[in-house]
Amino acid sequence: MRQTLVPLFPTVGNVALATDLYELTMAAGYFHAGRTEWACFELFVRDLPPQRSYLVAAGLEQAVHYLKHAQFTGAAIRWLRSLPVFRHVRPEFFGYLRRLRFRGDLDAVPEGTIVFAGEPLLRVTAPLIEAQLAETYLLATINFQTLVATKAARIVEAAHGRGVVDFGSRRAHGPQAGLMAARASYIGGCAGTSNALAGQQLGIPVFGTQAHSWVMAFDDEQEAFKAYLDVFAEHTTLLLDSYDTVEAARKAAALGSRVSGVRLDSGDLAALSRRVRRILDGAGMQKTRILASGDLNEHLIASLLRRRAAIDAFGVGTELVTSRDAPALGGVYKLVEQQVGGRWVPRLKLSARKETYPGRKQVYRIVDGRGRFCRDVIALASEEGRGSALLVPVIRRGRLVSPLPSLGDARSRATDELRRLPARFRRLEAPARYPVQYSRRLRALREQALKEIRQGRAGEKP
Structure with a gap:
């Protein structure tokens, strides 16, 4: 009979293993091949969930905490070495993992920023192994919290100024999901949460x-x-x-x-x-x-208010913390640039319906005279674009260079940006598609990269 009880909460001591196995096998493969060059990955969402025309970015603080604190302990190394798949991996790799600390760069949109399909939420530039190992955790925290923050924003929109409280901890996909959902829903505009731990750790008002x-x-x-x-x-x-x-x-x-x-x-x-x-x-x-309360969502709340319900506030649980109508966000983390022989070379993917744009990118937001959002332009990071640049430096060479906004500031940012997003893009049903364009230089880089790939393939033919 097993005596040890396992709480299954990631800790600083084990969070480095909160990843997919292939991240670890690729890391070992890179190490054996001597691939120490730097690479750049970007996290973005190709296609938005149904009835969504925008996303509320959330989860960055937990992403930064991971990059700053993830490390492979002796126990983690011993477990990895026990796996048959690592049987032929050189001992030096495990020594490398034991010493590994993130020493790269992170650029990201601040939490609470409104973003759209195809736009990078964050960019990691680091030694290839370090950037690769971060993929799973970054996707997990950004995908989930952004999904819930966006759902919360839709529910708050439907409530027309009436308070919305997160009641979903007991219906979340686990205790940690409930805590993250409380955080994300607050960023998305909820007035508070029923989750006591979220109140104690994050200062969110509790109800x-x-x-x-x-x-x-x-x-x-x-x-x-x-x-x-x-x-x-x-x-x-x-x-x-x-x-x-x-x-x-x-x-x-x-x-x-x-x-x-x-x-x-x-x-x-x-x-x-x-x-x-x-x-x-x-x-x-x-x-x-x-x-x-009672299995409410944005559509039911809108219907209640159309029927002149005398309701002052809403407690929303299952539908909020699981985003039941769109329960997953398809964020991806893709290699966009890599050092080869001392120079940066753009990388792109060509799979059908999964094509990517190469190169490090920046998003520029263009507004009208009243500050309302008009359109976004995805450009190369080296370009000077019109409008406001959304991605900002967060980590440089492993060190935090910009203080992260407080949770209240992230919530205020989301509220302000949603107010500046025209109503046709915020509709609960059949929202208009927000215009996102690619700069001329970025499109030209993609065409050049495609041409070089095709020429390379042609040269491989017998």
Whole structure:
């Protein structure tokens, strides 16, 4: 019987192994081949999920933490050496891994930045092995947090100024996913979270009500409400739908204005909210807020508000933290440039529907006279483009050179940039496609690289 319990939370001591095996075998292969040259990789999303015309960038802080702290411990090295696939790998490689620390460069868009298909969210320039090993972790943290931040932004858009709170920790794909989702949803515009660890570690405002089990644990619903109110006073939000929502609203009203809120979790939320509002107002409880929850998403919230629901805030769980309608973001991390013989050579991929543009790139955003977004131009990083450059230096030679924005600043950036994105691109259904162009020099570089590849292939024929 195994005695050791495994929590399965990545730590500084094991996070270097939170990667795909082929990253490690490629690293060993590069080492054997003497491939010590620098390379440049970019992380971007080729195609946006359905009904999305934009993304809210999130996850950079965790990406930076990984690059700054990931290392191969003695235990990790011993485990790798035990694998049959590494049987013929030279011992020097494992010594190299033991000493390995990231000493490259990172450029990225700040968290909360609105980005579009094809635009780099970050760029890693480092020795080839270091850049390659970072792929899996960077994709995991950027893909997931960007996905959830974008979903949160859509839900907040649908709520039209009413508060939205992340209620999704219990439905997230694991405890760490719940924590990351709380962070990302806050960047996307949520007012807070029910996740206590997110509140403690990240300073996100925390909110909570009560469960049906609280009400059911008492013989009388009124007794349950009063017992909660006696402890939590003005922080009390009562759950009304354990038995009869309307009758429970009357019981809540009898407790007076110290009840700060009530929650509706089932039934016809629009109709019930109006009835509950009348009951509360009749008791002089105009300031008591009505919170709705129960498998909500942006479309259901928009529908409730069209039906004149008397709801002040929404708790959104499953649909938010799993982004149920678009549960994965297809971010990719591709080699775009590589040192060969002391000079940088562009690299590109040619697979059908997976073509890439070569070279280190920058994104320039062009706005109109009122500051609204008009179009983006993806250009070579060496170009001086019109508009504002989105990617900024974050790490140089392994050292952090720019302070990362606070979580509140990232949230404010997202809110401000969404306000500047015209409404046709923010529509919940059939949003317009935001114009993203490639610069003339970038297109010319791609054509030249394609020509050289074709000539090389022709030269290989017998």
